[in-house]
Amino acid sequence: MLQKVNEPARKGRPRSEEAHQAILAAALQLVFEDGFRSVSIDAIAAKADVGRATIYRRWPNKAAIVMDAFLQDVGPNISFPSRADATESLRTQMRLLAKAFRGKHGALIKALLGEAQFDPELAEAFRERWIRPRRESAMVTLREAMAKGQLRADIDLDTAIDALYGGIYYRLQIGNAPLSDSYIDSLFQHVVYGLRGPMQSLDSDTALK
Numbered sequence: 001m002l003q004k005v006n007e008p009a010r011k012g013r014p015r016s017e018e019a020h021q022a023i024l025a026a027a028l029q030l031v032f033e034d035g036f037r038s039v040s041i042d043a044i045a046a047k048a049d050v051g052r053a054t055i056y057r058r059w060p061n062k063a064a065i066v067m068d069a070f071l072q073d074v075g076p077n078i079s080f081p082s083r084a085d086a087t088e089s090l091r092t093q094m095r096l097l098a099k100a101f102r103g104k105h106g107a108l109i110k111a112l113l114g115e116a117q118f119d120p121e122l123a124e125a126f127r128e129r130w131i132r133p134r135r136e137s138a139m140v141t142l143r144e145a146m147a148k149g150q151l152r153a154d155i156d157l158d159t160a161i162d163a164l165y166g167g168i169y170y171r172l173q174i175g176n177a178p179l180s181d182s183y184i185d186s187l188f189q190h191v192v193y194g195l196r197g198p199m200q201s202l203d204s205d206t207a208l209k
Contacts (some may be wrong), residue, residue: 019048019050019054020058022048022049022050023044023045023048023050023054023055023058023065023069024065024068024069024072025048025069026044026047026048027039027044027048027062027065027066027069028066028069028070028073029047030043030044030047031066031069031108032104032108035111036063036066036111036112036115036119036122037115039062039066040062041055041056041061041062044062044065060121061121061125062121063119063121063122063124063125063126064121064125064129066112066122066125067112067122067125067126067129067130068129070105070108070109070112070130071129071130073105074100074105077096077099077100078093078096078097078100079093079096079137080092080093080137080138080140080141081093081096085150086141086142086144086145086148086150087145087150087151087192089141090138090141090142090145090164090188090192091184091185091188091192093138093141094164094165094168094184094187094188095181095184095185097165097168098168098179098180098181098183098184099181101168101172101179102178102179106172106179109172110172110173112126113126113169113173134165135158135161138161138164138165139157139161142155142157142160142161143157150196151192151195151196152195152196155195160191160195163191163194164187164188164191164192167183167187168184168187171183
């Protein structure tokens, strides 16, 4: 039997990991170019050169794909850095997030937040894939700061995270002022100062003033 030599390899579908990355890259490019509402599963499949079944084996809908693509693109740049002072790790991470939001990723997050008001699938993907993991990481850092005595031990973690990060999302959405490093430092100092001191309860008379 004659053996074929120098026969070019047949072009086929990408392997599993290659297909996975191709889908994420296609979804991110399309949403940047056309906006979330205009992107479809068919468009992602065509751009990634995969079948619809390949996509649906990995993701339930386009919202989940877009959020995973966004996370893979921006996630490594906004993780909590290792610092001896846990509160400094928190401040640095807030700066990294603000820096990411000053560019194209901020514009995308702003657009996705707007679309999420009318798209339940996107709202769920945003909460589960973006918000929840970020909050869990922040809670780990806050607990470390509490354990080291850098913050008082009785703080409410959810309220603290809302106070620290709420201002970032407010400026991103409203656009009333830039997300500068100086703003992040000021926001951090105002919130953390309150978290270090003793809690003061408000009586009914004070609350009404």
